[in-house]
Amino acid sequence: xxxxxxxxxxxxxxxxxxxxxxxxxxxxxxxxxxxxxxxxxxxxxxxxxxxxxxxxxxxxxxxxxxxxxxxxxxxxxxxxxxxxxxxxxxxxxxxxxxxxxxxxxxxxxxxxxxxxxxxxxxxxxxxxxxxxxxxxxxxxxxxxxxxxxxxxxxxxxxxxxxxxxxxxxxxxxxxxxxxxxxxxxxxxxxxxxxxxxxxxxxxxxxxxxxxxxxxxxxxxxxxxxxxxxxxxxxxxxxxxxxxxxxxxxxxxxxxxxxxxxxxxxxxxxxxxxxxxxxxxxxxxxxxxxxxxxxxxxxxxxxxxxxxxxxxxxxxxxxxxxxxxxxxxxxxxxxxxxxxxxxxxxxxxxxxxxxxxxxxxxxxxxxxxxxxxxxxxxxxxxxxxxxxxxxxxxxxxxxxxxxxxxxxxxxxxxxxxxxxxxxxxxxxxxxxxxxxxxxxxxxxxxxxxxxxxxxxxxxxxxxxxxxxxxxxxxxxxxxxxxxxxxxxxxxxxxxxxxxxxxxxxxxxxxxxxxxxxxxxxxxxxxxxxxxxxxxxxxxxxxxxxxxxxxxxxxxxxxxxxxxxxxxxxxxxxxxxxxxxxxxxxxxxxxxxxxxxxxxxxxxxxxxxxxxxxxxxxxxxxxxxxxxxxxxxxxxxxxxxxxxxxxxxxxxxxxxxxxxxxxxxxxxxxxxxxxxxxxxxxxxxxxxxxxxxxxxxxxxxxxxxxxxxxxxxxxxxxxxxxxxxxxxxxxxxxxxxxxxxxxxxxxxxxxxxxxxxxxxxxxxxxxxxxxxxxxxxxxxxxxxxxxxxxxxxxxxxxxxxxxxxxxxxxxxxxxxxxxxxxxxxxxxxxxxxxxxxxxxxxxxxxxxxxxxxxxxxxxxxxxxxxxxxxxxxxxxxxxxxxxxx
Ligand code: ZN
Numbered sequence: 001x002x003x004x005x006x007x008x009x010x011x012x013x014x015x016x017x018x019x020x021x022x023x024x025x026x027x028x029x030x031x032x033x034x035x036x037x038x039x040x041x042x043x044x045x046x047x048x049x050x051x052x053x054x055x056x057x058x059x060x061x062x063x064x065x066x067x068x069x070x071x072x073x074x075x076x077x078x079x080x081x082x083x084x085x086x087x088x089x090x091x092x093x094x095x096x097x098x099x100x101x102x103x104x105x106x107x108x109x110x111x112x113x114x115x116x117x118x119x120x121x122x123x124x125x126x127x128x129x130x131x132x133x134x135x136x137x138x139x140x141x142x143x144x145x146x147x148x149x150x151x152x153x154x155x156x157x158x159x160x161x162x163x164x165x166x167x168x169x170x171x172x173x174x175x176x177x178x179x180x181x182x183x184x185x186x187x188x189x190x191x192x193x194x195x196x197x198x199x200x201x202x203x204x205x206x207x208x209x210x211x212x213x214x215x216x217x218x219x220x221x222x223x224x225x226x227x228x229x230x231x232x233x234x235x236x237x238x239x240x241x242x243x244x245x246x247x248x249x250x251x252x253x254x255x256x257x258x259x260x261x262x263x264x265x266x267x268x269x270x271x272x273x274x275x276x277x278x279x280x281x282x283x284x285x286x287x288x289x290x291x292x293x294x295x296x297x298x299x300x301x302x303x304x305x306x307x308x309x310x311x312x313x314x315x316x317x318x319x320x321x322x323x324x325x326x327x328x329x330x331x332x333x334x335x336x337x338x339x340x341x342x343x344x345x346x347x348x349x350x351x352x353x354x355x356x357x358x359x360x361x362x363x364x365x366x367x368x369x370x371x372x373x374x375x376x377x378x379x380x381x382x383x384x385x386x387x388x389x390x391x392x393x394x395x396x397x398x399x400x401x402x403x404x405x406x407x408x409x410x411x412x413x414x415x416x417x418x419x420x421x422x423x424x425x426x427x428x429x430x431x432x433x434x435x436x437x438x439x440x441x442x443x444x445x446x447x448x449x450x451x452x453x454x455x456x457x458x459x460x461x462x463x464x465x466x467x468x469x470x471x472x473x474x475x476x477x478x479x480x481x482x483x484x485x486x487x488x489x490x491x492x493x494x495x496x497x498x499x500x501x502x503x504x505x506x507x508x509x510x511x512x513x514x515x516x517x518x519x520x521x522x523x524x525x526x527x528x529x530x531x532x533x534x535x536x537x538x539x540x541x542x543x544x545x546x547x548x549x550x551x552x553x554x555x556x557x558x559x560x561x562x563x564x565x566x567x568x569x570x571x572x573x574x575x576x577x578x579x580x581x582x583x584x585x586x587x588x589x590x591x592x593x594x595x596x597x598x599x600x601x602x603x604x605x606x607x608x609x610x611x612x613x614x615x616x617x618x619x620x621x622x623x624x625x626x627x628x629x630x631x632x633x634x635x636x637x638x639x640x641x642x643x644x645x646x647x648x649x650x651x652x653x654x655x656x657x658x659x660x661x662x663x664x665x666x667x668x669x670x671x672x673x674x675x676x677x678x679x680x681x682x683x684x685x686x687x688x689x690x691x692x693x694x695x696x697x698x699x700x701x702x703x704x705x706x707x708x709x710x711x712x713x714x715x716x717x718x719x720x721x722x723x724x725x726x727x728x729x730x731x732x733x734x735x736x737x738x739x740x741x742x743x744x745x746x747x748x749x750x751x752x753x754x755x756x757x758x759x760x761x762x763x764x765x766x767x768x769x770x771x772x773x774x775x776x777x778x779x780x781x782x783x784x785x786x787x788x789x790x791x792x793x794x795x796x797x798x799x800x801x802x803x804x805x806x807x808x809x810x811x812x813x814x815x816x817x818x819x820x821x822x823x824x825x826x827x828x829x830x831x832x833x834x835x836x837x838x839x840x841x842x843x844x845x846x847x848x849x850x851x852x853x854x855x856x857x858x859x860x861x862x863x864x865x866x867x868x869x870x871x872x873x874x875x876x877x878x879x880x881x882x883x
Contacts, residue, residue: 050170138214169195210287286323343406360574425450624690663705696729736771815856822860833871844881
């Protein structure tokens with residue numbers, strides 16, 4: 001996303017940005033106010049005369065009255081910062097329209113008409129990256145959610161489905177490649193110009209429209225579908241990037257195959273295009289037949305992309321491809337239903353990645369993301385149900401709650417139904433609603449009918465926000481194990497009282513002596529409390545619960561430390577084993593931070609953790625990918641989540657202290673592990689990926705316990721590295737330390753990769769997320785670096801998102817971190833409101849932070865709220881965060 005086209009006048013696009021600014025108090029849109037649109041738009045024809053600073057858009061819509069809606073003579077065509085240069089109805093120019101804010105209202109006498117509208121737009125000055133914009137000299141669109149209205153006046157809502165025929169023309173030298181949704185049906189040339197006409201046979205909402213024009217080259221391949229249809233596949237990139245597209249292409253083919261096998265879904269056009277753009281607000285976009293991707297999720301080779309990047313490319317390619325059915329063939333009725341497509345598609349991409357690699361490791365990673373991104377949402381001022389009830393700016397609801405918790409909610413249905421019956425449910429859903437704009441209720445009903453589940457009470461997961469707390473108490477009576485479970489759903493903004501929800505919990509009871517259990521069971525806790533009895537236990541068993549993370553809840557139980565040690569060493573459910581290890585560390589750290597540990601307890605606790613870790617380091621049956629998960633310490637955010645109010649400085653200090661202690665106690669085992677892993681040559685196989693993961697983890701522990709030795713080893717790993725994973729891992733560790741190797745290697749890295757924007761992003765991010773004591777000053781200096789720009793979202797995120805997620809920098813005791821993020825939000829808001837608003841939530845956590853820092857965080861939010869012209873995006877996030 002490099003807006004390489006840096007305008008000479010840095011404020012060159014303020015005019016357009018101003019148009020996007022809203023007066024204070026933008027209206028609240030409510031789910032209960034949904035009404036079907038009064039008109040249908042069976043056909044849309046658009047003609048684009050393309051130019052970087054001026055693109056002319058002529059659209060013709062056939063409109064007919066919607067018999068299923070209330071009759072209205074008026075049709076509302078949404079606009080955003082555009083003016084019509086001509087409006088015609090049935091071929092006749094008319095001035096009989098009115099403007100309502102940015103929208104154009106036309107009164108139509110009959111039941112069927114043709115509306116023709118012309119607009120002119122300036123893509124080069126569009127820094128919001130919504131609508132039509134320029135990126136590196138190419139033109140592309142982003143229409144979800146409400147970007148289409150920045151191109152032309154249109155009923156820009158997802159329940160208006162239309163068939164599009166699009167003609168694009170422009171200078172051939174500047175835009176040799178012209179792409180749109182569907183199939184290319186005609187092309188031609190006229191002087192210096194050329195044109196192409198595209199037709200998409202599938203009716204779609206405007207948010208799925210896309211066009212791309214530019215100087216691009218393709219990696220081309222093909223895929224034969226289950227019914228023998230041959231599909232042409234292209235991954236379009238800029239000339240120099242072609243060598244780094246093979247992994248994306250392979251991932252695409254694997255996705256297509258997997259969706260046929262796992263969900264019975266076949267691709268439905270003869271062509272599938274992916275285009276990589278360097279300026280993009282999000283990860284990627286599922287436009288019908290023409291997916292537009294952030295370069296970050298397309299380009300990968302071993303020299304420039306880490307193992308994590310490779311996995312992310314595969315996951316996002318899958319995600320966008322899977323949207324073709326869950327999102328495009330069946331779309332959302334309104335934006336409150338966003339989780340209908342996003343929650344389901346995230347689940348689909350998670351299952352795909354599980355099948356392509358290590359399923360347990362993928363599951364653990366997904367839980368880690370949920371806990372670090374979604375749990376804080378659920379416990380803070382921005383908490384909302386996966387199907388929200390109201391919004392001011394829908395862009396603010398592309399959240400971990402809608403996406404990741406949405407996926408967990410559907411995963412629970414799958415767990416309760418079992419894989420096969422769940423598949424019957426999804427088959428029914430695809431069958432029943434194909435071609436429609438559907439609701440979350442439609443989805444749940446289809447699963448209910450198809451899988452044969454009663455989901456009456458389960459629907460509460462769609463309407464209640466907040467992460468449920470499950471309390472667990474296991475006792476022993478005679479030969480019975482007695483399990484008492486309770487649940488509470490915490491209060492969230494606007495939802496003081498909650499009802500109990502069905503919570504599917506997978507559990508197993510281990511016999512202490514044999515270390516075995518007699519089978520996993522599923523209990524569904526659907527009341528505030530319940531008791532379960534299990535016969536045949538002469539001794540009290542050890543309980544393993546929420547195995548596989550079967551429900552997105554927090555589990556509260558007082559479990560003896562020796563039972564956690566037992567589970568960490570022998571639980572046969574990999575997630576539960578990971579969880580036991582996390583619980584051991586979290587329990588210890590929370591007590592340490594709270595100051596409730598006696599010296600003896602502190603010593604006993606860290607000894608137990610070290611012993612459990614030693615077992616993990618030396619367990620020959622573990623693969624290194626899984627070992628890496630088990631070695632990973634709980635994140636600072638996750639530890640903070642366990643406390644009502646926390647002191648980030650203390651958490652950081654205790655966490656580093658435990659890391660140092662483990663590093664020194666287990667130094668021998670860790671170095672032995674390193675030496676073994678180091679011998680495994682580079683490949684993208686699981687074994688080699690695992691080896692790289694544990695190597696860098698060993699370096700990170702060493703950095704805490706023996707910085708001098710760690711620096712030496714990291715410098716050595718950096719120099720020997722024949723891949724980005726090893727090199728970045730080593731540099732990450734060095735960046736947190738002081739000394740000459742830090743300076744040398746950071747310089748080397750920059751010089752080596754200065755031409756590669758995605759790797760330069762890593763260079764910024766490593767420094768912004770480092771454990772170095774001077775991180776605040778480093779970030780300030782980097783903001784002045786010639787390669788830094790507020791116009792490229794990837795670059796902004798690489799510096800400032802990394803910083804905002806670095807507790808040690810963001811929560812600097814003097815409040816400087818908060819001030820920097822406050823300044824950033826104010827500076828970025830006029831340029832890119834969507835991206836600016838994403839920096840508000842970290843400041844919004846003030847209620848959960850100790851009073852001194854909380855006051856400084858609030859102060860920044862208040863300063864932003866008082867700014868004279870705020871975007872709707874930032875306004876909404878700031879006011880909700882102040883509460
Ligand atoms: Zn999606």
